[in-house]
Amino acid sequence: MTRLxxxxxxxxxxxxxxFAAASARxxxxxxxxxxxxxxxxxxxxxxxxxxxxxxxPAFAGLVGPGLAHGAAMGNIFASPSAQQVHSVAAESDQxxxxxxxxxxxxxxxxxxxxxxxxxxxxxxxxxxxxxTDDVSSAAADRRADRRGIAGDLxxxxxxxxxxxxxxxxxxxxRVARLANDRTRSLGVAFDGCTxxxxxxxxxxxxxxxxxxxxxxxxxxxxxxxxxPTAAGLADLLVCTLLSETPDGAGTxxxxxxxxxxxxxxxxxxxxxxxxxxxxxxxxxxxxxxxVGEFCTSFDMAGASLTLLWPDDELERLWTAPCDTPAFRRxxxxxxxxxxxSAPTATGTGDAVVDEVVVAGPGSRACGELVAAALADxxxxxxxxxxxxxxxxxxxxxxxxxxxMQRGGRAARDAAAAAAGRGAGAGTxxxxxxxxxxxxxxxxxxxxxxxxLAALGGALGDDTAPDARAVAGAVRAAGRAVEEAGGAAVxxxxxxxxxxxxxxxxxxxxxxxxxPAAAWxxxxxxxxxxxxxxxxxRARLGRARSHGDRSIGTPDxxxxxxxxxxxxxxxxxxxxxxC
Numbered sequence: 001m002t003r004l005x006x007x008x009x010x011x012x013x014x015x016x017x018x019f020a021a022a023s024a025r026x027x028x029x030x031x032x033x034x035x036x037x038x039x040x041x042x043x044x045x046x047x048x049x050x051x052x053x054x055x056x057p058a059f060a061g062l063v064g065p066g067l068a069h070g071a072a073m074g075n076i077f078a079s080p081s082a083q084q085v086h087s088v089a090a091e092s093d094q095x096x097x098x099x100x101x102x103x104x105x106x107x108x109x110x111x112x113x114x115x116x117x118x119x120x121x122x123x124x125x126x127x128x129x130x131x132t133d134d135v136s137s138a139a140a141d142r143r144a145d146r147r148g149i150a151g152d153l154x155x156x157x158x159x160x161x162x163x164x165x166x167x168x169x170x171x172x173x174r175v176a177r178l179a180n181d182r183t184r185s186l187g188v189a190f191d192g193c194t195x196x197x198x199x200x201x202x203x204x205x206x207x208x209x210x211x212x213x214x215x216x217x218x219x220x221x222x223x224x225x226x227x228p229t230a231a232g233l234a235d236l237l238v239c240t241l242l243s244e245t246p247d248g249a250g251t252x253x254x255x256x257x258x259x260x261x262x263x264x265x266x267x268x269x270x271x272x273x274x275x276x277x278x279x280x281x282x283x284x285x286x287x288x289x290x291v292g293e294f295c296t297s298f299d300m301a302g303a304s305l306t307l308l309w310p311d312d313e314l315e316r317l318w319t320a321p322c323d324t325p326a327f328r329r330x331x332x333x334x335x336x337x338x339x340x341s342a343p344t345a346t347g348t349g350d351a352v353v354d355e356v357v358v359a360g361p362g363s364r365a366c367g368e369l370v371a372a373a374l375a376d377x378x379x380x381x382x383x384x385x386x387x388x389x390x391x392x393x394x395x396x397x398x399x400x401x402x403x404m405q406r407g408g409r410a411a412r413d414a415a416a417a418a419a420g421r422g423a424g425a426g427t428x429x430x431x432x433x434x435x436x437x438x439x440x441x442x443x444x445x446x447x448x449x450x451x452l453a454a455l456g457g458a459l460g461d462d463t464a465p466d467a468r469a470v471a472g473a474v475r476a477a478g479r480a481v482e483e484a485g486g487a488a489v490x491x492x493x494x495x496x497x498x499x500x501x502x503x504x505x506x507x508x509x510x511x512x513x514x515p516a517a518a519w520x521x522x523x524x525x526x527x528x529x530x531x532x533x534x535x536x537r538a539r540l541g542r543a544r545s546h547g548d549r550s551i552g553t554p555d556x557x558x559x560x561x562x563x564x565x566x567x568x569x570x571x572x573x574x575x576x577x578c
Contacts, residue, residue: 002193002194002195002196002197002198002298002299005196005197008195008196008197008198009406011053011076011196011197012053012073012074012075012076015053016029016033016034016053016060016073017029019034019056019060019061019325020034022325023325024037025037026038026063026064026065026323026324026325027060027063027064027325028338030070030087030088030091031084031087031088032072032073032080032081032083032084032085032086032087032088033050033059033060033070033071033072033073033080033084033087033088034060034063034070034071034073034088035063035069035070035088035091035092036063036064036065036069036070036092036338037337037338038064038065038335038336038337038338039094039335039336039337039338040065040164040334040335041334041336042166043094043095043096044094044096044163044164044166045094045096045097045098045099045162045163045167045168045169045172046069046070046089046092046093046094046096046097046098046099046163047067047068047069047092047098047099047101047156047159047160047163047172048068048069048070048071048072048085048088048089048092048098048099048100048101049062049063049068049070049071049072049100049101049102049152049156050070050071050072050073050074050079050080050084050085050088050100050102050108050112051072051073051074051079051080051102051103051105051108052073052074052075052076052077052078052079052080052217052441052442053073053074053075053076053077054076054077054193054195054296054297054298055216055295055296055297056293056296056326057293057294057295057296057325057326057327058150058152058153058294058295058296059071059072059073059102059152060073060325061324061325061326061327062153062156062157062160062324062326062327063324063325064322064323064324064325065164065321065322065323065324065332065335066160066161066164066320066321066322066323066324066332067156067157067160067161067322067324067327068156068160068324069092069094069160069163070088070089070091070092071088072084072085072087072088072089072112072115074107074441074442075402075403075406075439075440075441075442076195076196076399076402077195077217077399078107078399078402078403078440078441078442078445079102079105079107079108079110079111079112079441079442079443079445079446080108080111080441081111081437081438081439081440081441081445081446081449082110082111082112082114082115082118082437082446082449083115083434083437083438084111084438084441085100085111085112085114085115086115086118086119089115089119089124089126090119090122090124093119093124096168096169097124097125097126097127097168097169097172098119098124098125098126098127098169099126099127099128099129099159099163099169099172099173099176100112100115100116100126100127100128100129101128101129101130101131101152101155101156101159101176102130102131102148102152103130103131103147103148103149103152104130104131104132104144104145104146104147104148105147105148105217105443106443106485106540107441107442107443107444107445107446109130110443110446110447110484110485111437111441111442111445111446112128113128114446116128125169127169127173129155129159129173129176129177129180130148130180131148131151131152131155131180131183132144132145132146132147132148132180133146133147133148133149133150133151133152133154133180133183133184133185133306134146134147134148134149134151134185134186134187134213134215135184135185135186135213135240135241135244136186136187136212136213136221136222137213137215137219140244147215147216147219149185149187149215149216149295149304149306150185150187150256150258150294150295150304150306151180151183151184151185151306151308152294152295153256153290153294153295153306153327154179154180154182154183154254154256154306154308154318155176155179155180155183157317157318157322157327158175158176158178158179158314158317158318159172159175159176159179160322161316161317161318161320161322162175162176162317164320164322164332165317165320175313175314175317178311178313178314179308179314179317181246182246182249182308182309182310182311182314183306183307183308184241184244184246184306184307185241185304185305185306185307186212186213186236186237186240186241186304186305187213187214187215187216187258187260187302187303187304187305188210188211188212188213188214188221188233188236188237188302188303188304189205189210189211189214189221189260189300189301189302190205190209190210190211190227190263190301190302191204191205191262191300191301191302192204192205192218192300192301193218193261193297193298193299193300194298194299195298195402202217202218202393202398203218203220203393203398205224205301206224208226208227209224209225209226209227210224210225210226210227210228210233211223211224211302212224212225212236214302216260216295216296216297216300217297217398217399218297218300218393218398230267230270230271230273230274231274233271233303234271234272234273234274234275234278234305235274235278237275237304237305238275238278238279238282238305239278241305241307242282242307245309246309249309250309250310250311251283251284251285252284252285252286252287252309252310252315253279253284253285253286253287253307253308253309253310254286254287254288254289254290254307254308254309254310254315254318255272255275255276255279255286255289255290255305255306255307256289256290256291256294256305256306256307256308257271257272257275257289257290257291257292257303257304257305257306258292258293258294258295258296258303258304258305258306259292259293259296259302259303260293260295260296260297260300260301260302260303260304261293261296261297261298261299261300261301261302262299262300262301263301263302263303265291265292267303268291268292268303269291271303272289272291275305276289287310287315287318287319288318288319294326294327356418356421356422356423356427357423357427357461358421358422358423359422359423359424359425359427359461359462360424360461360462360463362463362464363424363425363426363459363460363461363462363463363464364419364422364423364424365464366424366425366459366464366465367415367418367419367423367424367425367427367428367461368419369425369571369575370415370419370425370428370429370432371412371415371416371418371419371428372571372575373567373568373571373572374408374411374412374415374416374432375412375415375416376567376568376570376571377408377411377412377564377567377568378405378408378409378411378412380563380564380567381401381404381405381407381408381409381560381563381564382405382408382409384401384560384563385401385402385404385405386401387401388400388401388404388556388559388560389401389402389556391553391554391555391556391559392556394550394553399442400444400556400557400560401556403440403441403442403444403445404440404444404448404560406439406440407435407436407437407439407440407444407445407448408436409439410435410436410438410439410440411432411433411435411436411448411452412432413435414431414432414434414435414436415428415429415431415432415435417431418431418432423461424459424460424461424462425456425459425460425461425464425465426456426457426458426459426460426461427456427461428456429452429453429455429456429459430452430453430456430457432452432456433448433449433450433451433452433453433456434449434453436448436449436452437449437450443485443557444494444557444560446484446485447481447484447485447494447557450480450481450483450484451477451478451480451481452477453480454473454476454477454479454480455473455474455476455477457476458472458473458476458477459473467509467513467514467515467518468509470505470509470515471505471506471509471518474501474502474505475502475506477498478498478499478501478502481494481495481498482495482498485540486540487540490536490539491536491538491539491540492533492536492537492538492539492540492550492555492558493540493555493557493558494555494557494558494560494561495558496529496530496532496533496536496555496558497526497527497529497530497533497557497558497559497561497562498526498561499529500522500525500526500528500529501522501523501525501526501529501561501565502522503525504518504521504522504524504525504526505518505519505521505522508521508522515572516569516572516573519565519568519569519572520569520572520573522565523562523565523566523568523569526558526561526562526565526566527562527566529558529562530554530555530558530559530561530562531554532554533554533555533558534551534552534553534554535551535552536550536551536555537550537551538550538555
């Protein structure tokens with residue numbers, strides 16, 4: 001279990017601060033994560049990696065000469081927000097373009113893509129290579145749907161070495177994609193991990209059993225067996241990966257045996273002895289193997305094997321010098337201390353503080369109502385965080401409750417600050433959106449940020465909206481969610497509750513109901529639809545890999561949406577107009 005922490009909510013930020021202080025030779029803290037504290041003699045393409053915290057040395061431990069230029073660091077097991085990614089990437093950019101690379105998880109894709117769009121709009125050439133090495137997470141003919149696990153290291157190392165060698169952005173992107181295409185991984189777990197402040201493990205593996213293919217966030221595996229011997233585990237890992245040898249692969253292979261947290265190095269070396277022998281017996285030439293911790297999951301008891309089949313170029317880049325807090329080889333020369341940029345508020349987890357234009361009295365009163373409703377929402381999310389996490393653990397990673405709780409609190413505080421300065425409804429909602437997305441991170445953070453921003457943009461700050469204006473704004477929010485997540489009704493997501501909510505609200509307002517009554521009817525429809533997701537199979541997000549496990553449990557995103565709109569409805573009954 002995780003024993004050493006102060007306030008669990010501050011764990012990620014305090015961990016980042018301590019890491020940066022201990023690793024000043026390589027990195028310095030930057031809003032949203034860390035960046036290099038040194039610079040090359042000549043500008044290069046910048047490699048920015050990232051993901052949720054809790055996987056050290058991924059991702060911050062891989063920042064330094066010859067590898068990454070920056071790492072965006074989200075909350076525990078939650079993707080960094082778009083603001084955090086943008087902040088780290090903008091600070092890392094040297095004028096030759098930016099490559100973003102990260103594991104293939106829904107929240108990371110949403111937030112890194114949003115950051116990429118913003119960077120491009122600002123004139124930065126930005127590309128993305130998503131890591132998809134986990135063979136257990138999707139079939140071979142659906143490799144683009146696979147998760148990224150310890151194979152991150154091969155892609156990051158190759159891309160970072162290409163940056164250091166002076167490749168242009170096209171070249172860096174090309175070799176990173178090739179490394180991903182040539183990398184396969186499989187993991188196993190013997191027991192789960194415990195997040196800071198949690199009363200028990202995020203998930204459990206039955207005693208004397210081993211979960212095969214279990215994800216680094218506790219996503220359920222594809223099989224469960226008895227605990228094998230070290231040699232038996234090596235045989236399982238090697239045989240499974242060799243059965244997926246990439247097309248065109250040669251006879252050279254880079255093996256990476258990775259501990260997930262509490263399996264010790266001595267145990268890994270015992271396993272690796274058999275891995276090495278089996279690969280040699282298969283006629284493969286072993287190139288520069290690695291055994292250790294490269295992508296962990298707090299104190300998870302488990303291990304993974306990654307194989308990279310390099311060509312000459314990939315081998316040269318894999319073996320090139322690098323110097324980072326957690327991964328070093330050879331000697332890197334020509335570095336000089338980097339001058340820090342002026343501090344910025346981007347990606348700090350706080351709402352951006354700038355001037356608020358005082359709105360007219362009608363919109364200002366509506367802004368106060370919005371702030372009060374968001375305070376109510378934060379309280380309800382606090383009360384239901386454990387239950388939402390329990391629902392999410394069935395086929396996901398169990399962090400939905402924590403993410404909603406953090407997002408709700410941040411939105412509450414940002415909305416109260418804006419309303420207190422005379423902001424109208426639109427500004428209050430946009431500030432809440434920025435804060436929710438930045439503090440929550442993950443898929444839910446990105447989606448709720450999109451919804452609140454669209455709602456605020458439609459309401460504006462000029463006048464108090466009437467019932468039809470509210471319905472139109474809610475329609476805009478629903479469209480924003482569908483566009484951000486790419487989900488449709490039936491995918492077992494938040495959209496399954498949003499669509500009937502929007503439809504019912506439109507129908508009841510068109511029929512002449514007042515805002516409070518129409519909202520109550522719509523909230524009831526959302527609750528029924530959320531409950532109806534119990535019979536659906538998950539087709540998107542982290543749960544998609546093992547969607548059958550989700551049958552019989554309602555979708556946590558749909559449930560939390562229904563909870564939020566029900567809570568807002570209670571406030572509307574008390575204050576039916578702005």
